[in-house]
Amino acid sequence: MHAVKPGDTAIELSGVTKQFTTDSGTPYTALRDLDLRVAPGEFCAVVGPTGCGKSTTLTLVSGLERPSAGSVTVHGQRVAGITPGVGFMFQTDAILPWKTVLDNVSAGPRFRGVAKRVALADARDWIRRVGLAGFEDRYPHQLSGGMRKRVALAQNLINEPEILLMDEPFSALDVQTRAKMSGELLSLWDLTRPAVVFVTHDLEEAIALADTVVVLTAGPATTVKARFPIDLPRPRVVQEIRFERRFVDLYHQIWEALRAEVDAAYSQSTSLGEKEAS
Known part of the structure; x- marks a missing residue:
């Protein structure tokens, strides 16, 4: 476990540019001169229009991708490969369909060399914490989307990550289940307080969860447009915090910054569609 010092930074992207080569062989700049800092224990939500590079930002922090220019550091160490101490929760399920709930949750500790007896005991504890006690022997196809x-979540948090990357993890859920999962996420996050980067298209979700909301510009060549501190008190009840006057004020402020980027992205996609049709 990294020893946190005053003023420490868990994640820092400095002047990051990321280019890809398209199928036609032409370069595409996804990110340009992007700066982002996340403190230890901070819950940072990242919002922006579709295709603006939000997911790419997560892959750079995790070490799954390398920047074309600039630097990515985790706890002051430059990311040069798969970053240790980082959990990654994807938009689609990453649980193993041939393993039971218990085996899925215990897989991480066992892979790291934890004794089977200890790993299974810890897994049962985390399964209980996420509200699935009694479902240890079920397989993924026997569970609902929320389950x-x-x-x-248990699969990631059992490893006590210092950093948790979340790429629209609840987007496929219905509205009620999504709100319930958001509340459970906050309760579980509060147990170990990892630094979180949470990518979402849902501005209400971002404000309800985060300490900070970062708005990205429309792509290509995405960068940070604005950063908003969320001064809503914790602990929060996600289903109720949305009715607070301060929540509404924050929503209006952030939407003013985000709306122009959403409009720009829509105009770009419309223009591209018209060109392809002509």
Whole structure:
């Protein structure tokens, strides 16, 4: 476990540019001169229009991708490969369909060399924490979408990550289940307080969860447009915090910054569609 010092930074992207080569062989700049800092224990939500590079930002922090320019550091160490101490919760389920809930949750500790007896005991504890006690022997296909997301949370949090990357993890859920999962996420996050980068298209979700909301510009060549501190008190009840006057004020402020980027992205996609049709 990294020893946190005053003023420490858990994640820092400095002047990051990321280019890809398209199928036609032409370069595409996804990110340009992007700066982002996340403190230890901070819950940072990232919002922006479709295709603006939000997911790419997560892959750079995790070490799954390398920047074309600039630097990515985790706890002051430059990311040069798969970053240790980082959990990654994807938009689609990443749980193993041939393993039971218990085996899925215990897989991480066992892979790291934890004794089977200890790993299984810890897994049972985390399964209980996410509200799935009694479902240890079920397989993923026997679970609802919300239950599979609980398994994925337990799968990540059992490893006590210092950093948790979340790429629209609840987007496939219905509205009620999504709100319930958001509340459970906050309760579980509060147990170990990892630094979180949570990518979402849902501005209400971002404000309800985060300490900070970062708005990205429309792509290509995405960068940070604005950063908003969320001064809503914790602990929060996600289903109720949305009715607070301060929540509404924050929503209006952030939407003013986000709306122009959403409009720009829509105009770009419309223009591209018209060109392809002509």
